[in-house]
Amino acid sequence: MDVLDWTMTPHKYRPNGYGVMAAPADSWSWFPPLAAGVSLLKCLFINAYHSTDFEVHRNWLAITHSLPVSSWYHENRSEWTLDYPxxxxxxxxxxxxxxxxxxxxxxxVENLNYASPSAVLFQRLSVVFTDLVFVYAARECCSCVRGPKTSRDVLNWPSFILAVLLLWSFGLLIIDHLHFQYNGFLFGFLLLSIAKHLQSRHLQGALLFSILLNLKHIYLYVAPAYGVYLLRSYCFTQDNADGSVRWRSFSPVRLLVLGGIVMSVSALSFGPFIVMGQLPQVLSRLFPFKRGLCHAYWAPNVWALYNTLDKALAVLGVRLKLLEEAELPRASMTGGLVQEFQHAVLPSVSPSITLVCTLLSILPAVASIWRRPRGPRGFLRCLLLCALGSFVFGWHVHEKAILMVILPLSVLAVESREDAGIFLVLTTTGHYSLFPLIFTPPELPVKVCLMMIFTIFSFTALQKLHSGQGSLLHPLEVIYLLGLVAMAIGCEIIFPLSPWQQKLPFLPLLVTSVYCSLGVCSSFLRLYATLLRADHKPKQ
Structure with missing residues (x-):
């Protein structure tokens, strides 16, 4: 039985999937302290390490404040040019x-790399303050989860567990409040949009997602899920008895309304630049394909495995005297730089190839919700597959994009035992793959402790929530995750003290990406397996 009841009922007490009454609204008294606690923790990181992204956003503040709109996407005195929508x-x-x-x-604008104490304070506090959007979105997502609250133990409350998994997300904490970005603000729009769809408020969900796309275009990853689901479930008002589409049930008015929402937001966003004739310049900033297949820190995906296989074949070919080392291209892909490179043995990968691979990887998911939508839960699963397929096969993927999968998957993890198992593997490997972003010694104990606390809570709470159904992980998955501990000790403690630190400084990055790629790719396959099993179940 589906634990989530996605219908909106105005009554104060509503029946849930367990046949008991959901708790009244005043039972949410635990939520404000939980949110306030994590906000306080974020404030403790104000004077901690911050990455070059701090200067990126400081420069964008200066550009938008000091220059006319016509110069925003032309300004290039800093290498950190404006490249968001x-x-x-x-x-x-x-x-x-x-x-x-x-x-x-x-x-x-001319004050490059400016980081006075007041500037640091403002930018850190701005992230904490704008995270209120994420806090509200988390509350909305938690309100969609129904579970028995008859126990006094909050670890038996799906809504409480989900709140912790979202608000205290290890990935968001270190990416936004150590490394420095505004992902919490952006993910707030994503989760709020998902919550509106779970509440069958499709127009509100479409509006929020349209705003999100015009805030950061990386969310194009999940646009196919939104487009197909809204067309299928909102614009078609009825189905045949077998679940197939009846074209005469199509509502052109609803399609026009949806199109009007998307076009209105896009017009407000891009309209001034279209009028000024600057649309090509803006698009060239948004889609810089010359940055290369992989980011400086390889995302744990298929291309990390592909790059490593190419390097291994090149070394083996030289040792077997099948290849001449002088004729091979320089292996700049292992140098930690953002640039284009040529593979030594395997065919080099172009943006068009990654696009085809990505589309092929998400096609079964979007086809599935067109053929058999299965409600908002089916939409959410399709969204996850689109996000993870884009992460696994996309061009120049940032390792931080794994949060686009981990956070929404939290909703399913508190509802389904199988999804909980996938979540534990993906969140552990995905979060560990972020470790190289925070490389300064003072922050080492911080990131280790935060991840340990979050991981222990995730395993304990989800196992207890789904108790009586056996272990959430297969034995091989347990062994694989334990291998992360050994790798962490080797990369974070032993390697920096070894002579290899000077000879192969980027070896830990390579090892981390390759090992974590195995967990990410296997999670992608398991998510697809759950979709295929759902497709083969008889329609109720």
């Missing part, structure tokens, strides 16, 4: 109106 540029402009009261010098 226009709505995010306006978001930075809004932040700059507050920033000038902290330190006006941070808003001067």
């Amino acid at each position: 226009p709505l995010f540029a306006w978001f930075e402009f809004g932040l700059s109106q507050v920033a000038r009261h902290f330190d006006g010098r941070m808003l001067q």
